[in-house]
Amino acid sequence: MRIGILGSGLMGGKLGTIFARAGHEVVFSYAQSEQKLKRLAREANGKAQHGTPREAAQGADALLLAVHWSRIEDVLNQTGDLSGKVVVTCSLPMNDDDSELVVAHTSSGAEELARMIPKARVVSAFNTVPSEVLFGVYEARSKSRRPSLVYCGDDKGSKAVAAELIRDVGFDPLDAGPLRIARYTEPFALLIGQLAYEGEEGPELAYRFEWFK
Numbered sequence: 001m002r003i004g005i006l007g008s009g010l011m012g013g014k015l016g017t018i019f020a021r022a023g024h025e026v027v028f029s030y031a032q033s034e035q036k037l038k039r040l041a042r043e044a045n046g047k048a049q050h051g052t053p054r055e056a057a058q059g060a061d062a063l064l065l066a067v068h069w070s071r072i073e074d075v076l077n078q079t080g081d082l083s084g085k086v087v088v089t090c091s092l093p094m095n096d097d098d099s100e101l102v103v104a105h106t107s108s109g110a111e112e113l114a115r116m117i118p119k120a121r122v123v124s125a126f127n128t129v130p131s132e133v134l135f136g137v138y139e140a141r142s143k144s145r146r147p148s149l150v151y152c153g154d155d156k157g158s159k160a161v162a163a164e165l166i167r168d169v170g171f172d173p174l175d176a177g178p179l180r181i182a183r184y185t186e187p188f189a190l191l192i193g194q195l196a197y198e199g200e201e202g203p204e205l206a207y208r209f210e211w212f213k
């Protein structure tokens with residue numbers, strides 16, 4: 001797949017690197033310096049390049065949106081038309097100091113995003129794990145008990161694309177249902193953040209759901 005990364009920070013930089021190592025074509029975009037995007041592309045050791053958000057979106061089979069909530073509008077203004085595009089968002093609708101969700105209960109960041117780009121096919125994924133665990137999960141991908149990763153969306157095809165990417169990173173994708181379920185997964189992401197950053201075990205944390213039938 002060709003994957004455009006919109007926001008090449010902790011999440012976008014690491015996920016883009018993993019996608020490239022897993023064999024995808026990746027275009028890193030949207031950082032505060034072009035040098036950083038160049039370095040990410042070089043160090044990904046795969047078919048990775050850097051470009052503008054518009055270049056990342058052009059011809060992309062999927063886009064990963066990984067910017068702070070306050071930057072969403074800015075990056076979307078730079079991508080050009082996203083009609084029909086699969087947009088996988090890990091962005092959480094946080095306030096400026098990242099202490100609270102600014103959208104919750106009756107909507108979610110993912111639903112608000114889908115309203116901003118109504119012709120795109122939005123999937124919410126990767127927001128329920130800290131960036132610090134991503135390389136560890138990728139390294140452990142051949143083990144049989146993979147950690148779960150919940151995702152949700154309203155479009156079957158784009159969810160299949162997201163599930164493939166989730167699997168490529170080393171998680172066991174768990175379809176949580178339609179996009180409105182992001183109202184539950186986004187606060188859950190804050191629980192994971194609490195355990196990762198305020199707990200004693202460190203941030204290399206993933207989770208696994210199991211059914212005992």
Ligand SMILES: NC(=O)c1ccc[n+]([C@@H]2O[C@H](COP(=O)([O-])OP(=O)(O)OC[C@H]3O[C@@H](n4cnc5c(N)ncnc54)[C@H](OP(=O)(O)O)[C@@H]3O)[C@@H](O)[C@H]2O)c1
Pocket residue numbers: 007008009010011012030031032033036065066067068069071090091092093094126127128129130131132189
């Ligand atoms: N970090 C996590 O563990 C985690 C986990 C779950 C969900 N999330 C969510 O994922 C999203 C991304 O988080 P993150 O931690 O990856 O954020 P981050 O490290 O701050 O990355 C954001 C990216 O946006 C770029 N950026 C910021 N302002 C810019 C500007 N004015 N012009 C151009 N580029 C700009 C940053 O550039 P620079 O690289 O140059 O700074 C960076 O590449 C957020 O919505 C967050 O809530 C994060």
